[in-house]
Amino acid sequence: MNSRRIDAIIDLAYGALIFVSVVLIVSVGTQVGLAFGLGVLVSYALHVIWKMARFDPEWMTTAVEETVEETVEETIGEQVDAVQDQIETVDRRIDRRPREDEIQDLLEETAKDEPRRESDR
Known part of the structure; x- marks a missing residue:
């Protein structure tokens, strides 16, 4: 598979997880939804840092x-x-x-x- 397609699929999956966290906040309760949403956002931030480092190795330096x-x-x-x-x-x-x-x-x-x-x- 093409690495750009995989990155696009991963980004869409993170978007879907954020949507799920919003649904959880509305339906189940604020604490559960916020915990899930914060977990998704932290993992997404790590993913973006990894992606930037992969496409531009000098970025972090x-x-x-x-x-x-x-x-x-x-x-x-x-x-x-x-x-x-x-x-x-x-x-x-x-x-x-x-x-x-x-x-x-x-x-x-x-x-x-x-x-x-x-x-x-």
């Missing part, structure tokens, strides 16, 4: 590579942003400190404003 690249880019971006924030915080702290020439000017002004003590004369 490509998908994993893209996911890893996105995750790494996001993680590194967040870490770089955090480091930049820390650097900016340190820069602000450094800018608030008085510089050496400001300290000397302040000391000179204080020395001029201070009256001379008796012992210094």
Whole structure:
């Protein structure tokens, strides 16, 4: 048999099983129908993954590579942003400190404003 025909028959069978799960939900009860329907959907998802891997073997590798690249880019971006924030915080702290020439000017002004003590004369 042709593999495409088999795939088409399998897809139709999954569709029929999903229809049966809907009928079970309506006629027997919600719990039985949902359990059957979820089982069918999970097995169908596995079937689709298997089919994609069979027709395009590089699909899974490509998908994993893209996911890893996105995750790494996001993680590194967040870490770089955090480091930049820390650097900016340190820069602000450094800018608030008085510089050496400001300290000397302040000391000179204080020395001029201070009256001379008796012992210094």
